[in-house]
Amino acid sequence: MTDSLARMQIADGGSGNGEKWNSVDGDLAEVFDPLNFHQAAAQCTLRLWRYLDDSAVKGLDLVEPAVLMKAARELMTDERERVADFDEGRLGQIVDLYLNTGIQVHSPGYMGRQFSGVVPLAGLVDLVSSVANQPSSFYEAGQLPNVAERLMAEELNRLIGWDPAEFAMVTTSGGSLANLTALLAARNRAFPGIWARGVAEEGGRPAVAISEEAHYSVSRAAGVLGIGEEQIVRLPVDGQGRIRPDGVVPVLDAAARRGLKVFCLVASSGTTSMGAFDPLDELAALTRPRGIWLHVDGAHGASLLVSERHRDRLRGLAEADSLTWDAHKMLFVPAPCTLLFYRDGDAARGAFQQRASYVFDEEPDVYSDFDSGDKNLECTKRPMIMPLWTLWSVYGPALFARKIDHLCAMTGQAHRMLRAEPDFTVLHEPEANILCFRYDPAGLDRTALHRLQLAIRNRVRADGRFFISKVDLDGVAALRVVLMNHRIGAEHLAMLITEIRTTGQRVLRENAARDDQKDGDQR
Numbered sequence: 157m158t159d160s161l162a163r164m165q166i167a168d169g170g171s172g173n174g175e176k177w178n179s180v181d182g183d184l185a186e187v188f189d190p191l192n193f194h195q196a197a198a199q200c201t202l203r204l205w206r207y208l209d210d211s212a213v214k215g216l217d218l219v220e221p222a223v224l225m226k227a228a229r230e231l232m233t234d235e236r237e238r239v240a241d242f243d244e245g246r247l248g249q250i251v252d253l254y255l256n257t258g259i260q261v262h263s264p265g266y267m268g269r270q271f272s273g274v275v276p277l278a279g280l281v282d283l284v285s286s287v288a289n290q291p292s293s294f295y296e297a298g299q300l301p302n303v304a305e306r307l308m309a310e311e312l313n314r315l316i317g318w319d320p321a322e323f324a325m326v327t328t329s330g331g332s333l334a335n336l337t338a339l340l341a342a343r344n345r346a347f348p349g350i351w352a353r354g355v356a357e358e359g360g361r362p363a364v365a366i367s368e369e370a371h372y373s374v375s376r377a378a379g380v381l382g383i384g385e386e387q388i389v390r391l392p393v394d395g396q397g398r399i400r401p402d403g404v405v406p407v408l409d410a411a412a413r414r415g416l417k418v419f420c421l422v423a424s425s426g427t428t429s430m431g432a433f434d435p436l437d438e439l440a441a442l443t444r445p446r447g448i449w450l451h452v453d454g455a456h457g458a459s460l461l462v463s464e465r466h467r468d469r470l471r472g473l474a475e476a477d478s479l480t481w482d483a484h485k486m487l488f489v490p491a492p493c494t495l496l497f498y499r500d501g502d503a504a505r506g507a508f509q510q511r512a513s514y515v516f517d518e519e520p521d522v523y524s525d526f527d528s529g530d531k532n533l534e535c536t537k538r539p540m541i542m543p544l545w546t547l548w549s550v551y552g553p554a555l556f557a558r559k560i561d562h563l564c565a566m567t568g569q570a571h572r573m574l575r576a577e578p579d580f581t582v583l584h585e586p587e588a589n590i591l592c593f594r595y596d597p598a599g600l601d602r603t604a605l606h607r608l609q610l611a612i613r614n615r616v617r618a619d620g621r622f623f624i625s626k627v628d629l630d631g632v633a634a635l636r637v638v639l640m641n642h643r644i645g646a647e648h649l650a651m652l653i654t655e656i657r658t659t660g661q662r663v664l665r666e667n668a669a670r671d672d673q674k675d676g677d678q679r
């Protein structure tokens with residue numbers, strides 16, 4: 157044991173002997189007083205207990221922004237001259253307002269978005285992170301977070317299958333930023349002179365190939381990198397929303413004829429709209445021989461790797477070059493927590509060539525080996541790995557696998573239930589935990605069908621029991637559920653179906669009444 161570790165353990169055993177807080181300014185002493193903090197924390201966790209204990213079906217109580225502004229403003233102290241006295245009641249009201257006005261991610265009524273109802277313990281670790289404030293990116297600033305990143309990367313890379321001696325992982329604040337970072341690394345590998353000369357055209361104008369179903373952050377990232385819309389080539393998809401491998405070569409050939417050099421193909425492992433998984437093995441067989449970087453946007457679906465039952469959806473991932481993985485989606489930790497994996501860590505490092513004497517060491521040592529700032533856009537960032545690593549350490553991987561298996565099974569159940577309803581149309585076979593469908597009673601044209609889905613989505617949300625989302629498929633809106641909560645059972649799916657049907661029929665009745673009214677007025 158090192159001396160410093162021994163000292164830490166002594167300090168731990170001897171808590172309470174610490175020096176009393178000793179500030180010349182009484183106001184500050186009050187604010188920073190550890191006992192006050194402890195009491196405030198107890199008050200917050202008590203409220204969180206009640207919040208988590210409520211299993212009512214509720215989605216979102218959408219409040220007019222002006223009303224919420226007013227309520228929030230009333231909670232702001234008028235004191236300007238001195239540090240206001242701590243008002244426990246005010247803190248309680250702020251926490252209550254916070255908890256009650258959000259999407260109720262812990263309720264079975266939440267089925268609309270991809271961020272999760274978190275494993276509660278993860279939130280406690282975030283609290284520790286916030287108070288200890290050890291931002292990661294550089295080892296000296298966040299020692300345990302940087303070590304935890306390395307351990308978590310090793311654990312997850314066993315599922316990815318890349319060479320343990322060569323791969324690298326960095327955390328980023330969200331999947332959008334991870335996609336940008338991966339595209340940057342890919343571009344800089346293909347155009348090595350780019351930091352020096354700006355957007356270069358060695359061997360053609362830089363271009364990326366993505367599917368129609370790629371997340372919008374990918375084309376946005378391309379734009380940030382100076383890759384115009386004309387340099388984004390679109391790959392065709394099948395009816396399930398998956399890239400059609402037989403459509404790839406013609407698109408790449410056409411791009412080459414236009415003087416484009418496609419340096420990266422982005423596949424999705426779990427598209428955002430339908431949760432479709434592109435065929436990575438077949439795509440890698442096309443990109444590898446051409447020297448095209450294969451980036452896998454697994455923001456949503458990479459987590460399926462943890463499940464033995466579902467991992468096969470990412471078959472071929474071992475042949476890819478980089479992977480975006482949002483743990484704040486299917487690994488159930490607070491947002492943001494994104495992991496960006498590079499198959500070849502050196503390629504990633506080569507992509508970031510800036511020097512800064514205040515952080516980067518000239519002589520790499522045992523510490524700087526753990527820095528991630530050399531392959532990442534961000535400098536100061538949350539030690540976002542800590543909740544994930546702690547859950548993994550405390551409960552093991554089965555926690556995640558169990559929950560994912562349940563969510564995918566429930567989505568399959570939803571699919572079967574909806575298919576059995578004559579007035580619903582299901583739009584695809586779910587591959588994970590996302591399902592798109594329409595309330596589709598006979599006799600509506602495309603426009604009416606489209607409007608009906610939008611009206612249903614908004615009314616269901618306004619009624620406050622279920623929170624679902626919508627997405628346009630083939631130009632017509634569809635309803636979309638994303639099951640993120642293990643408390644969701646078949647009874648909640650049945651309730652949702654009834655709610656949608658009742659709402660849809662009400663909308664249609666009101667429309668018909670309005671049309672009659674109009675006809676009457678005209679007569």
Ligand SMILES: *Cc1c(COP(=O)(O)O)cnc(C)c1O
Pocket residue numbers: 270329330331332333371373424426427428453454455456482492494
């Ligand atoms: C959610 C998602 C993103 C965006 O990730 P953020 O963490 O929200 O920035 C990108 N791609 C896919 C496929 C996603 O599902």
